[in-house]
Amino acid sequence: xxxxxxxxxxxxxxxxxxxxxxxxxxxxxxxxxxxxxxxxxxxxxxxxxxxxxxxxxxxxxxxxxxxxxxxxxxxxxxxxxxxxxxxxxxxxxxxxxxxxxxxxxxxxxxxxxxxxxxxxxxxxxxxxxxxxxxxxxxxxxxxxxxxxxxxxxxxxxxxxxxxxxxxxxxxxxxxxxxxxxxxxxxxxxxxxxxxxxxxxxxxxxxxxxxxxxxxxx
Amino acid sequence: xxxxxxxxxxxxxxxxxxxxxxxxxxxxxxxxxxxxxxxxxxxxxxxxxxxxxxxxxxxxxxxxxxxxxxxxxxxxxxxxxxxxxxxxxxxxxxxxxxxxxxxxxxxxxxxxxxxxxxxxxxxxxxxxxxxxxxxxxxxxxxxxxxxxxxxxxxxxxxxxxxxxxxxxxxxxxxxxxxxxxxxxxxxxxxxxxxxxxx
Numbered sequence: 001x002x003x004x005x006x007x008x009x010x011x012x013x014x015x016x017x018x019x020x021x022x023x024x025x026x027x028x029x030x031x032x033x034x035x036x037x038x039x040x041x042x043x044x045x046x047x048x049x050x051x052x053x054x055x056x057x058x059x060x061x062x063x064x065x066x067x068x069x070x071x072x073x074x075x076x077x078x079x080x081x082x083x084x085x086x087x088x089x090x091x092x093x094x095x096x097x098x099x100x101x102x103x104x105x106x107x108x109x110x111x112x113x114x115x116x117x118x119x120x121x122x123x124x125x126x127x128x129x130x131x132x133x134x135x136x137x138x139x140x141x142x143x144x145x146x147x148x149x150x151x152x153x154x155x156x157x158x159x160x161x162x163x164x165x166x167x168x169x170x171x172x173x174x175x176x177x178x179x180x181x182x183x184x185x186x187x188x189x190x191x192x193x194x195x196x197x198x199x200x201x202x203x204x205x206x207x208x209x210x211x212x213x214x215x216x217x
Numbered sequence: 218x219x220x221x222x223x224x225x226x227x228x229x230x231x232x233x234x235x236x237x238x239x240x241x242x243x244x245x246x247x248x249x250x251x252x253x254x255x256x257x258x259x260x261x262x263x264x265x266x267x268x269x270x271x272x273x274x275x276x277x278x279x280x281x282x283x284x285x286x287x288x289x290x291x292x293x294x295x296x297x298x299x300x301x302x303x304x305x306x307x308x309x310x311x312x313x314x315x316x317x318x319x320x321x322x323x324x325x326x327x328x329x330x331x332x333x334x335x336x337x338x339x340x341x342x343x344x345x346x347x348x349x350x351x352x353x354x355x356x357x358x359x360x361x362x363x364x365x366x367x368x369x370x371x372x373x374x375x376x377x378x379x380x381x382x383x384x385x386x387x388x389x390x391x392x393x394x395x396x397x398x399x400x401x402x403x404x405x406x407x408x409x410x411x412x413x414x415x
Contacts, residue, residue, distance in 0.1 A: 053360055056262050
């Protein structure tokens, strides 16, 4: 047996959990190897000393104090059990941690929205109800031709002077301006220069990936 | 061991019928062992006694919940160790220093020139410095002399994990106490002690 294996067995030797064969081989090795014999002595000495460790004596009034504690616990009505003890119970901890994290995330998002998000003249509800896909398709009926060649990528024009076009133009006109907004150009089709329409309004539109795809034709 | 279990179960049956005398007998059987175990974990006797008191209070309060398919000692040790673990966690957050303890410890510190009798004392100090999981496994196995299976039940971990933790604890203690162990070996002329038979 090699030293490395012998040392692996030393702790088990203290427990007496080695098989007869393992024990025999280990003892053979210990007879010839002084280093392993030294290690074996250390292990056995620790186990022996641990079994002989001095005990502390319990104070004589222990039983009386226990009896008093039990009497106290039994006289306290069940309803006075503190509710927060339930929350301290182990199974609830992950739930509490998750809820706290969600609360913190929600509050942070709310604060960000309230303080830094661009303010909108259009109520959030109406902005949310604008589906870029549908709106742009709808624009297709209103827009004469394609995007103006002179306009930078990301601009669309809402042409038209009909009540519906006006409504949309006003809607986007009131939308907030910001770095992430697209600009919509509204053009009056009744303008005498219809062939070369001049931009009438420049309006920001809330950014959306759908809109980018649609607009970048 | 089985007779111990049978006595425990008989007592517990009486305790479930609100027999306080049986409960006192039960307390008498475990009180000292538990106080010593918790004391070795926390190094604070009064705290250890308070925790053991809390343990017995819980045993009494939840006496009807005890499942007789388990060993009573396992149940009681599990309650006590869980309380001790919580206390250790609290210790880590807030370091409490008992000035009286410090003073007494100052007097009791062993002189390295002392004989092998000081080894037990140094062992206790070295145990206090072990990581909690190794310390608990070592105390249950080598100080409380529980079987590996019982330790695994109390700690709620697999048998292999217990063996590994006990082994690691012994190895760490051996490293820490090497000079003292060497002194002890020189005195005993290196005679190997047959430690434990299964």
